[in-house]
Amino acid sequence: MHTVSIKNSIWLSFLLLFVTVGVFATGNAEKPVVNGNSLSVLVYIPGVLAGSPPYISMAEGANEFASEHQGVTVKVYEAGFNQAEWEEQLTSLVATGQYDIVLTTNPSLSDISQSIAKKFPNQKFVITDAQLAGNPQIRTYLYNQYEQSYFLGYLAGLVTTSSLPYANSDLKIGFIAAQEFPLLNKQIIPGFLDGAHRVNPNITLDFRVIGNWYDANKAAELALSMIEAKVDVFMTLSGGADQGLFKIAGEKGAYIVFPNTNSYGAVPKMVVGCGIMEQKKLTKEILGDVLQGKVAYGTATTVGIQEGYIDFISADPAYTENLPQSIRTKFDAFMADFHAGKIVYTVPSL
Template structure:
């Protein structure tokens, strides 16, 4: 009996020593993983928001070894988007589908019915109430409002290409609710804060790539008295830049820095902080803290929209009196002093 007790005590001592010296393998803590499909409804080339979405996701994956990202460009045929997305989700490879397009929520809702465990996050879109979908809507009315205000200052000025017609222009690739209900009205409302008699000439290309058609529309609009343009047209915007340089007209640009695309003629650019939001979304997804079913609108005060005034072209392209008026307006936007009602979608 004494020998048995002695042996048992010896075994306990050996085990204690092994634990103390780290000889016994400890259970490793498993890091959370995340597989992401970045679904581009179109192509990244010529589309700054899609480029920023893809770059933000790729950058996040590079910083997190347990995160993988696949970027899929769906092309311009919208009739194929749902079928493509269904096939990709059916593989079961992706924890999260990440996209950016106002028309995506409805499409994703259809796919979600077939795959009840699949999660979707969509920026530049708004759909509350679906437990598989989280959306973030950039306040494009607000961005259009401050770009419209700048367009109003320019069209009523004595700048070389400004005329007396009090007419600004908006060229779009296609019509969709966010464009029709937020962007075009916001652009006109901002301009009319300068002069209530300003009118907007709104034209539609029909696709996101036909620069020749955009050029034809721009030339027709200039002939009709337009002297300041905005555009949401992807790669087709190159046609507007070309005509503006040939004929003489000014441009304000949504979502990205395009001052260099038409030097001295692009007088103001807004910025949509897509890369920043993308990386924040993926961090929340990795942490498991995304509130699916919710929809959030983000704008200037939240830090996701801004005006690019720190480019030297902004100072070079606009007379100081216009810059002073516009900078004061932007300060009022940031502080919430500019009153407006966000239209329903």
């Protein structure tokens, strides 16, 4: 009996040593996502919240979800405008092992997340406004921004060919972008022009690039130059720099169709249409799936009008006030056909 007890003690000591070494060896290794009521979320904002409706919507959606679910914690991290720093920043955050899931948005985050995933094979990433399939650690959702640009382009076409006070006979619409990236060049810009051409194939596009997401003065300079070149309707995708366009459009007289959020109030009488990208809605649905262990990592989904994540905001009184009935009748009929799947188009590949 005494001999058996010694052997048992030896084996017990060895087992305790093995477990202890294993625990300390893992250190700050990344945490796997668990199916349960506890969830730690890092919302990584590739830029700043101010002036960026999609980023604001993601942060708000995540915080609202946390307030509605006990045990869910959210950290919102604003990465700033220097894209060269994003991978190092996100790597440092993931290395802490504090987050079950990294939730982010931006097409460039696909490549960055793939690089980080190689170093932390248990870390999971969900990225909206991006497209990547095949990586078992990453789930992506791409908003069909060709659709949104298409119907905003159609509205811009109706306005530039109209007799509205600031419309002219040159049939020229404008687009101001912060920076160029594949989604912009391959889908957003083509969609905007394709939609306008549905009204009149002679409409031309004046496209200008600021070079960053914050320089409102540069945006104002570009907008003024474009108005002088007879652009009478603008679309913009410039983050905080949008304020420069708003200022000039209000002072000089030019119309704006705006993507992703309700911005009718940005320039009274001049913002004639707004699209909506349901980032908050999708964010909350994603986190619900994460919490329940339902996320299909390794897959990519495109969501648009038919899925309920892209639409036009017509309920705001400004839409009725800023456009005459003649234009609204044509555009409302077009959107009804769009929702019914009657508008035929081909989304360019990325």
